[in-house]
Amino acid sequence: MPAIPRKPDSGQIIAFLKELEQQDWVRRSERSRWPRYVFHFAPIENAVRILDDNELRCRNLLEDSGSTFRDAASPEIIATTDHDVKNFVRLYFRPRTPTQFHNEGIRPRDKLTSLNAHCPVPIFFLFKSADILTRLDCHFTDGNPARRRAIYGNDATFLKNLPFKKIYHTGSLGPDSPEKDAIIFHRNAEVIIPERLDLSALSLLACRSPAEKDTFLNLLPEAVRKKYQNRIQVAPVQLHEKKWTFVEQVTLDQEYIVVRFSPDTLTPGPFLAQFELYNLETGKSDIQQIRNFNVRAEPNPFGIELTLRPSHYLFRITLDGNLAYRNTFQADITG
Numbered sequence: 001m002p003a004i005p006r007k008p009d010s011g012q013i014i015a016f017l018k019e020l021e022q023q024d025w026v027r028r029s030e031r032s033r034w035p036r037y038v039f040h041f042a043p044i045e046n047a048v049r050i051l052d053d054n055e056l057r058c059r060n061l062l063e064d065s066g067s068t069f070r071d072a073a074s075p076e077i078i079a080t081t082d083h084d085v086k087n088f089v090r091l092y093f094r095p096r097t098p099t100q101f102h103n104e105g106i107r108p109r110d111k112l113t114s115l116n117a118h119c120p121v122p123i124f125f126l127f128k129s130a131d132i133l134t135r136l137d138c139h140f141t142d143g144n145p146a147r148r149r150a151i152y153g154n155d156a157t158f159l160k161n162l163p164f165k166k167i168y169h170t171g172s173l174g175p176d177s178p179e180k181d182a183i184i185f186h187r188n189a190e191v192i193i194p195e196r197l198d199l200s201a202l203s204l205l206a207c208r209s210p211a212e213k214d215t216f217l218n219l220l221p222e223a224v225r226k227k228y229q230n231r232i233q234v235a236p237v238q239l240h241e242k243k244w245t246f247v248e249q250v251t252l253d254q255e256y257i258v259v260r261f262s263p264d265t266l267t268p269g270p271f272l273a274q275f276e277l278y279n280l281e282t283g284k285s286d287i288q289q290i291r292n293f294n295v296r297a298e299p300n301p302f303g304i305e306l307t308l309r310p311s312h313y314l315f316r317i318t319l320d321g322n323l324a325y326r327n328t329f330q331a332d333i334t335g
Helices: 010-022 044-053 059-065 075-080 083-087 098-103 129-133 156-160 180-187 210-219 222-231
Strands: 037-043 055-057 088-092 122-128 139-141 190-194 196-198 202-207 232-234 247-252 256-261 271-279 285-293 302-305 312-319 322-330
Touching (some): 010 129, 037 129, 044 122, 044 210, 044 222, 083 088, 190 196, 202 210, 247 322
Parallel strands (some): 202 232
Antiparallel strands (some): 247 256, 256 302, 312 322
16 A cells, blocks of 8 residues: 655654643543544444445545435435535544434434434444554545535644644533534534545444344355454443344353343334344244334343344344344354
8 A cells, every 4th residue: 555645744744643642631530542543333234335435435436426324314404415425535523523423323213313314223433543644535524514614634733733632522411502503513523534444444343232242253255254344342341322222142052042122212113123143054044023022111121032042143133124233143062
């Protein structure tokens, strides 16, 4: 790979990131590791494609090429976003942005927010900020670029003057807070790269739960899995909101499958739940549907007895058609 062109003030950018990380209000809080990274999250299906492609591509490139991808964005926001903005790969300075708040987690159709955005199983891409922000073609915004008031810059001076106390703001905002609109705007500040971004600066891939990590690994082609599996982890810090339904843990066995859903979900149902077991030795399948499935109404953990004791199978869970879990089991026959 040819050398990546760098900004003439790259040293100043790197020095600022270190200074930001050492500020008391950052290092003594949940933000302590944020300056080390810039963040991108994608639905699990898209995350698989990104790793297989070995690059992130902007929306316009994906649409123009006819690539299939799960659109987690709000149709209303996208419709009013300038066409030029969609020519950029878009990253964030922080996790848990307002955008993520509106679309994370499996939610029944009637419990989506008014923006109709939905990212049932998000995978986080953590890129080394010192690498990304010093690239010659990298720009930054002071807030949400879908809002026309966003200001763009690309040098150390602009970066230093960004309102990081608002960009990194955490906690709830009351409906009457005079700063609510400004903080929401700045929390969505972005780091943008034209058209496509290779994955050379990718440090970590973070999943919301052990079950979703298993699912992600299972979905990846074998060669891609071998390449990235050491970087795929359950999120080491709180990157996800975890307010809506997801699968926390699944235990696969010859006799039982035990599924634990997040008990704290704000959207427990109702879902059309489908539990699918595919016997990989016989080719037979067993699909169980539960209408009006409610995480809080069912036992949690949720158990399924396997009367035929299959030794090699694929197990899958969907909620309203959204993939929630997938993995394979193979009995250990060495003993």
